[in-house]
Amino acid sequence: MTTYAHPEVLVSTPWVAEHWNDPKIRIVESDEDVLLYNTGHISGAVKIDWHTDLQDQLVRDYIDRQRFEELCRSKGIANDTTVIFYGDKNNWWAAYAFWVFKLFGHDQCLLMDGGRKRWELDGREWSREPEPTYPRTEYAAMEPDLSIRAFRDEVLKHSEAGKPLVDVRSPGEFSGEMLHMPDYPQEGALRGGHIPGAVSIPWSKATNDDGTFKSARELENLYCRENGLTRRARTIAYCRIGERSSHTWFALKYLLGFKHVKNYDGSWTEWGNLVGAPIERSVRPAEATALEIAAEARAAGRGEPVVTGSVGSEGDGPHHLHLSTHEGSADPYTPYSPAPGAK
């Protein structure tokens, strides 16, 4: 495989720079930082905030179909509008917004490869105009497409059946050494570790330094050859709250052409707090973990982190101890042919 399975859903920054004013196109910026759009955005782009626009403020869930329709109408997005998403942090939240639009059945969704980072590296202009308003549209959404969204009970059955799960968090979060990303705030999970059977493929391995996705061949090597995933198997990706796994979900579904891949947006903040949910831990070689944490931080554009605490400081050589809380598992849980050496 040398080209992406669906290359049409990924557009480059030069392409967007040429087409930003096309009336059939609406550009949407979706960031982690709620004020970043206000400091400069692609001319003509509207802002959709993952927290205040896409999530219900009372129920822990996405907005319902009616509110999604209202959101699209208010942003001048019609059913036949091509929506191009981009944002900060290598498009984490842009991929998340893309996924929500797909959840409600929006047909034409595209992602701008590299997001804000690539636009900035290109030296392109940022507009500081207030958010533009477009004529209201009529918009009719579909009921949520649950073929791309996994819930906790399904994840439990999936895990028990030994089907493939991809944990896209940092190595330290996967092993249970930390409950949050390096340098990120504690986000309230009571247990550290991963869902039994999950394979660790940090999201950042799918991107280049400029935030763009790696080539089809590199992605194929990463997900399929090195970690044993297959395009036909039902696969679930998760992270901490579903944003980094949206990024991986996008790569698997559209770039590699996985047929049945779901995002578990409840992710670790739900699983790590769920009474009775089995958790698996593995202690990784301390040195390797520290190096991977540093690579993760660099890839996220946060500079060189200072690794503190016990991580990387207990240099007693490699050890591969598995501390599994998965009931009845005397051996490390190996659900499906991981590649040699994969942990």
Add this chain to the structure above:
Amino acid sequence: MPEVAAKLDQIVAEFAELEPRERLELLLDFANNLPPLPARLQAERDAGLHRVHECQTPVFIWVELVGGLVQIHADVAPEAPTVKGFVGILVDVFSGATPEAILQSPSDLLHRLQLSESLGMVRTRGLGGVLHFIRRQVSRVSTANPSGQQ
């Protein structure tokens, strides 16, 4: 020197008068008004010192005691204007105050600014980490050097 509490009350009142969307704009004003990091501290920042590890994006804060009064210098990545705005408020309110006034000031500032509605819980928690970091540093420098003599 205005008391910390009075300055805080004034800012809280300013935020209270605004709609949630306008509160974000005011926060951006504070971000834009955060003084640049003095040149003498840039090497320490580049070396990764004085970083607030509880926060999401790179945030560096120096708390100094000059003549018994607190001086705060900060550097926040431009791609994190929300954090920069909150740090801007803290620097504005705390600089020039006594350590006691800062340590006695309310710790529920974010709640009082009514920003949670616009920011959400995850972001609010990260910002809370910045406030706690500053209070810890204020406590540390005032204990280490209570008279504030350099």
